[in-house]
Amino acid sequence: MAANGFTPDEAAQWVTALDTGLYIISAQLTVRPGTVQAAGDGVMLFVQTRAPSGAQTNVITVREIAQQSQTLQTITACSIVHLSAGTSIGLAAYLDSGAKAYAVQESGALGGLSAFMVAPASSFGGSSAQLVTADTWADREHLDAEVMTRRITRPLGVLYNPPRFACRAMAPYSAASGQRRALPWKAGGSFEQSGGWTTDGAAFTAPASGLYWVSLCAATMRSGPEGAYGSYQMNILRNGELVSLHQRQVTRTDYHASIAATDLIYLTAGDRLSVEFLGTGTGLTWRAPSDDDSTHWGTIAAVMLGASATSMEA
Known part of the structure; x- marks a missing residue:
């Protein structure tokens, strides 16, 4: 260790x-x-x-x-x-x-x-530092101690208290095989954020542009015969477009299994982050785990890592 x-x-x-x-x-x-x-x-x-x-x-x-x-x-x-x-x-x-x-x-x-x-944030939710871009430095510009301190420290504030969110409970859902659908989330007390993230229960809207570390843990269970008759995907989308695909198989009937995934994703302010579910197989029905405590089986979270990034290619 x-x-x-x-x-x-x-x-x-x-x-x-x-x-x-x-x-x-x-x-x-x-x-x-x-x-x-x-x-x-x-x-x-x-x-x-x-x-x-x-x-x-x-x-x-x-x-x-x-x-x-x-x-x-x-x-x-x-x-x-x-x-x-x-x-x-x-x-x-x-x-x-x-x-x-x-x-x-x-x-x-x-x-x-x-x-x-x-x-080193003091809590998960609460207020996040305002995202401030670096000032322009001019040749021969006179800077007193106060201005110098502000120019150096203000852009660093977001690194100590970055925008982030976590939603730690899925909402009930069901889908037939071959049916794509947005994975729903419980946006009440299970949703924590700092920095201005918002959600409608299906997508999470980024408050600021930057490079984000995104994590996902989500589960499903299916009907149908026992055995390798169907697989499923939990895919991370940005503005409805696929950016991260993850696939597993469920071989038992009415017995849930889950996917854990992580990825680095560049988000522009206003981009919507969501999860798409897709199950395969013939004649199967896929649904959320029938667990009394759904907080066990679903979490989506993101935290900004690169406040100065302007794209993934920069």
Whole structure:
């Protein structure tokens, strides 16, 4: 384990953040199943936080289906999370395999947990710094200390408190195979933002131009026969156009699985970020997980990383 700004416990199960801020968290777990049932077994990966009081919270939950015996399968999870100083993060796994043996692979490249701070913001929501462009410097211009300080520090403010949003609950949805539809989100208390992001429940509108780190975790379940009869896509769109495609397969009936994805996307102020669902297969119906707590299974989030970028090519 390598850590800078985090301290691990003796068992290296939890690592504790020393500083408050916004963190990009990524995790992966690789398993090798023994005998699997015909339609596959679920493998769940939880990213958890632990407060100094000891209270634990799942901040990311992903489930994929392992379909082949003795074959490595890697499950990933990612999101943007606000951590207060003294909060710890850790991983937990659940193998939906009954009495059958699963082995968690221990080699370094096959599993891991990483987190890095993108801004020392005091909370996830709230006010964001005003996006200010750098002033023009003129030859032989006289600058007093106040002007010099302002010109240097004002453009940096957004780096310490960048525009960001997170919506941590999907709304119910259903779609027939071959039907494209916008994935709906619960835009009430599950939506947090800073900097002026807005949403209509289907798309999220960027308040400022720049390069954004976007993360997605979304789940679906289907009807129809057991087995490899249908796959599905959760695609990230910008103004209705595909920018990031992600595809998985669900082999069990009425049993949900999910996709975790991340990408760097340039957004201009006013651009709309959304997720398109597409299921395949003949005669299948795809729908949101029938879970009492839908916050387990859906999150979309973004944070600005490059305030000065004018395009992805710049």
